[in-house]
Amino acid sequence: MTERLTCDVVVVGAGMVGAACALYAARAGLSVVVVDRGPVAGGTTGAGEGNLLVSDKEPGPELELALFSQRLWAELAAEPGLGAAFEYEAKGGLVVASAPEGLAALESFAAGQRAAGVEAVTVTEQQLPDLEPHLAPASAGGVYYPQDAQVMPTLAAAHVVRASGARLLTGRTVTEVLRSPDGAVRGVRTNRGDVHSPAVVNAAGTWGGDLAALAGVTLPVLPRRGFVLVTEPLPPLVRHKVYAADYVADVASDSAALQTSPVVEGTAAGPVLIGASRERVGFDRSFSLPVVRALAAGATALFPFLERVRAMRTYVGFRPYMPDHLPAIGPDPRVPGLFHACGHEGAGIGLATGTGQLIAQAIGGGTPDLDLKPFRPDRFDAYEDEDEGNTT
Numbered sequence: 001m002t003e004r005l006t007c008d009v010v011v012v013g014a015g016m017v018g019a020a021c022a023l024y025a026a027r028a029g030l031s032v033v034v035v036d037r038g039p040v041a042g043g044t045t046g047a048g049e050g051n052l053l054v055s056d057k058e059p060g061p062e063l064e065l066a067l068f069s070q071r072l073w074a075e076l077a078a079e080p081g082l083g084a085a086f087e088y089e090a091k092g093g094l095v096v097a098s099a100p101e102g103l104a105a106l107e108s109f110a111a112g113q114r115a116a117g118v119e120a121v122t123v124t125e126q127q128l129p130d131l132e133p134h135l136a137p138a139s140a141g142g143v144y145y146p147q148d149a150q151v152m153p154t155l156a157a158a159h160v161v162r163a164s165g166a167r168l169l170t171g172r173t174v175t176e177v178l179r180s181p182d183g184a185v186r187g188v189r190t191n192r193g194d195v196h197s198p199a200v201v202n203a204a205g206t207w208g209g210d211l212a213a214l215a216g217v218t219l220p221v222l223p224r225r226g227f228v229l230v231t232e233p234l235p236p237l238v239r240h241k242v243y244a245a246d247y248v249a250d251v252a253s254d255s256a257a258l259q260t261s262p263v264v265e266g267t268a269a270g271p272v273l274i275g276a277s278r279e280r281v282g283f284d285r286s287f288s289l290p291v292v293r294a295l296a297a298g299a300t301a302l303f304p305f306l307e308r309v310r311a312m313r314t315y316v317g318f319r320p321y322m323p324d325h326l327p328a329i330g331p332d333p334r335v336p337g338l339f340h341a342c343g344h345e346g347a348g349i350g351l352a353t354g355t356g357q358l359i360a361q362a363i364g365g366g367t368p369d370l371d372l373k374p375f376r377p378d379r380f381d382a383y384e385d386e387d388e389g390n391t392t
Contacts, residue, residue, distance in 0.1 A: 004193060011203055033167045040168070091240050092144060332377045
């Protein structure tokens with residue numbers, strides 16, 4: 001049996017970004033349908049740590065989006081029942097340097113962030129135990145970021161979709177982006193019927209390039225694999241999100257090779273989450289013992305007590321990587337009615353609220369709260385045309 005549904009907006013993707021797009025579009029008075037081939041948070045969102053970070057972002061468009069998103073996350077968390085439901089924790093982040101020269105580099109990075117509106121507090125070696133009593137004593141100091149926060153990502157996506165009131169269609173694979181004779185979007189075709197709409201939001205995450213291709217355009221989204229190691233439930237021994245200084249460089253790297261840098265954080269439920277690894281190996285989900293060993297070694301270097309803690313499981317996910325490390329957000333000038341909200345790499349949870357608000361504003365024809373030019377979905381076309389012109 002097939003269905004023909006009519007709505008103002010169809011959002012493809014029921015991860016955190018898609019959920020936020022649905023919420024803010026609905027709150028702007030639009031009728032919304034969310035379509036996903038799997039369950040809510042069945043892709044990258046379900047394999048994430050739930051980080052809402054400003055600490056790892058240099059001044060520029062992504063940091064502006066992160067600060068905007070942080071404010072919106074705090075507003076959602078203050079709504080009765082919502083913040084508690086998705087385990088919002090405004091616990092702050094701590095970036096640690098192992099040597100004095102590393103601390104100097106951290107402080108230089110933080111100075112630029114402060115000028116852009118980030119709260120960043122330099123922490124001396126003697127002050128570190130006040131923030132993290134179980135941290136390895138060899139650390140030279142660090143920078144504390146009070147604005148960093150965390151949510152439980154699967155719960156956040158589920159509760160935000162529910163709060164939106166959108167119609168949710170799971171188990172529906174989009175097979176075509178429907179277009180009128182003049183090329184404008186008029187909905188999507190799925191394996192279980194058509195959803196008719198004058199606006200389609202591509203919130204398909206790592207598979208955003210595939211959905212863009214169905215609409216006849218190119219979006220260079222690539223999967224960047226990462227593992228997370230999960231410990232047994234523990235008392236609150238890790239108070240903040242704590243990571244080593246080289247994590248920031250790994251986030252910004254263009255390398256396809258394996259990179260690991262220690263990231264450790266507790267959760268409201270008790271287990272400690274340990275990351276982070278990055279590598280571009282396509283959609284290979286194979287377990288990698290060397291990666292997991294590297295994560296464990298990095299984590300125990302930061303927190304020696306973890307040597308005595310049991311690891312309960314690991315999981316793997318794929319960050320939606322874009323060549324310039326900026327997501328695609330906003331209308332696609334190549335296809336009227338097509339809007340993109342994907343390519344956030346590992347920052348999708350934190351940037352979801354701002355992305356959703358900007359998409360809702362763009363669909364409604366209003367002036368977005370942030371300049372969308374840096375996030376233009378067609379910004380790579382010029383490079384592709386140049387490459388084609390140089391071909392002999």
